[in-house]
Amino acid sequence: MSKNKHPETIALHGGDYRSDPATTAVAVPLYRTTSYQFNDTDHAANLFALKEFGNIYTRIMNPTNDVLEKRVAALEGGLAAVTVGSGQAASTFAIMNVCQSGDNFISSTDLYGGTVNLFTHTLKKLGIECRYADPSDPNNFEKLIDEKTRCFYAETLPNPYLRVFPIKEVSDIGRKHNIPLIMDNTAAPIICKPLEHGAAVVVHSLTKFIGGHGTVIGGALVDGGNFDWTKDPKRQPLFNEPDPSYGGAKWGEVVPQLTGANVSFAVRARVCLLRDLGAPLAPDNAWGIIQGLETVPLRMQQHCSNAEKAVAFLQKHKNVDRVIYPTLHKGEIGERSKKYLKGGNGALVGIEVKGGVEAGKKFIESLKMFYHVANIGDARSLAIHPATTTHSQLTEEELLAAGVTPGYVRLSIGIEHPDDIIADLDQALGASGKPSLKAVS
Numbered sequence: 001m002s003k004n005k006h007p008e009t010i011a012l013h014g015g016d017y018r019s020d021p022a023t024t025a026v027a028v029p030l031y032r033t034t035s036y037q038f039n040d041t042d043h044a045a046n047l048f049a050l051k052e053f054g055n056i057y058t059r060i061m062n063p064t065n066d067v068l069e070k071r072v073a074a075l076e077g078g079l080a081a082v083t084v085g086s087g088q089a090a091s092t093f094a095i096m097n098v099c100q101s102g103d104n105f106i107s108s109t110d111l112y113g114g115t116v117n118l119f120t121h122t123l124k125k126l127g128i129e130c131r132y133a134d135p136s137d138p139n140n141f142e143k144l145i146d147e148k149t150r151c152f153y154a155e156t157l158p159n160p161y162l163r164v165f166p167i168k169e170v171s172d173i174g175r176k177h178n179i180p181l182i183m184d185n186t187a188a189p190i191i192c193k194p195l196e197h198g199a200a201v202v203v204h205s206l207t208k209f210i211g212g213h214g215t216v217i218g219g220a221l222v223d224g225g226n227f228d229w230t231k232d233p234k235r236q237p238l239f240n241e242p243d244p245s246y247g248g249a250k251w252g253e254v255v256p257q258l259t260g261a262n263v264s265f266a267v268r269a270r271v272c273l274l275r276d277l278g279a280p281l282a283p284d285n286a287w288g289i290i291q292g293l294e295t296v297p298l299r300m301q302q303h304c305s306n307a308e309k310a311v312a313f314l315q316k317h318k319n320v321d322r323v324i325y326p327t328l329h330k331g332e333i334g335e336r337s338k339k340y341l342k343g344g345n346g347a348l349v350g351i352e353v354k355g356g357v358e359a360g361k362k363f364i365e366s367l368k369m370f371y372h373v374a375n376i377g378d379a380r381s382l383a384i385h386p387a388t389t390t391h392s393q394l395t396e397e398e399l400l401a402a403g404v405t406p407g408y409v410r411l412s413i414g415i416e417h418p419d420d421i422i423a424d425l426d427q428a429l430g431a432s433g434k435p436s437l438k439a440v441s
């Protein structure tokens with residue numbers, strides 16, 4: 001159904017789902033069940049032995065999640081997806097699916113603050129080392145490779161810098177060394193397809209644009225089916241050495257044999273990591289995210305066109321020192337937005353309000369329609385001051401490396417009418433130079 005279809009169609013019809021086989025219900029049903037009745041003991045044994053694929057237990061799979069997984073995979077142009085309880089879980093699973101204690105991976109310095117914490121501290125405690133490369137020069141990734149490097153990791157459209165990642169350039173370097181590139185595409189669904197540019201895996205926080213309504217936390221890993229996990233067995237031991245936890249399975253070999261598809265990454269993440277670490281996406285949440293996913297192509301258009309209008313307004317405003325937006329970067333970095341973003345340049349906009357930290361804080365407190373929240377990608381417009389919130393656990397050095405200057409305010413432009421968005425920005429910027437009513441009362 002999804003082949004050769006456009007995103008607007010895939011979002012509504014993708015995922016092999018036409019109607020519920022039991023009831024003919026058209027909307028995707030919510031299967032609130034932990035378990036599934038086996039036909040007989042052979043059937044149960046075959047499912048556990050992966051000789052047959054089917055539902056076993058909702059920690060590992062669920063029919064509602066299955067539709068969401070297939071639709072997310074189809075929207076990204078991948079072969080299979082696995083949903084998990086949050087975007088953070090998706091990033092964790094992506095790394096743990098290729099790295100074990102003693103291994104390393106190379107990540108872009110342009111990252112969500114929560115991911116920096118995960119990579120720098122929590123994974124380190126598990127013996128997995130993250131090496132950071134500045135993406136302004138893709139060759140920085142190659143310089144850090146050694147024989148224990150298992151993957152590259154980056155975000156398509158990372159805030160606060162909002163410089164688009166050189167996906168093909170870094171993926172080409174990785175492929176020379178049989179190293180897969182994992183892309184967090186949370187901020188750019190629909191407008192960028194990292195798999196088409198050579199990434200091997202995409203992860204999403206479904207909490208953001210795909211869910212789209214600020215109601216549900218969720219994450220997904222998409223297997224691009226375009227990476228040969230068996231080509232260099234020493235480079236990818238978790239896919240080539242027998243897994244004692246699954247009867248000695250060599251995942252890189254056994255999955256294509258069983259399924260006829262190159263989905264070893266997705267299958268290993270599901271049957272090993274979801275089995276052992278838990279963190280499934282609850283079916284209720286999968287259902288909620290499907291409601292958002294069905295309109296994400298349409299919403300992305302409106303997010304992006306509103307953001308362009310807000311940027312044009314902000315650039316001319318006397319109380320704004322600087323506007324940060326993917327297309328405003330000069331030279332090669334600006335060119336990357338043309339190369340990788342199609343149909344829009346995203347909803348995220350950064351501004352430095354004239355007057356530094358205090359003016360930035362006053363601006364946020366003076367917004368009447370924008371919500372002041374730690375989220376992006378809601379249908380509503382949002383604002384936050386990263387240095388004191390989302391990125392507050394980073395050191396000063398890490399903050400600057402991530403592009404978080406003290407006065408930076410991050411805006412996630414919603415799908416309200418653009419005139420109302422601009423009116424709210426205008427009145428808040430006007431208030432940012434003098435005491436707001438709130439401060440006086």
Ligand code: PLP
Pocket residue numbers: 086087088089091112114115155184186187204205206207217218219375376
């Ligand atoms: N990746 C990016 C780019 C994010 O912005 C976030 C959350 O802000 C995450 C991952 C983590 O997602 P979640 O909040 O769903 O765990």
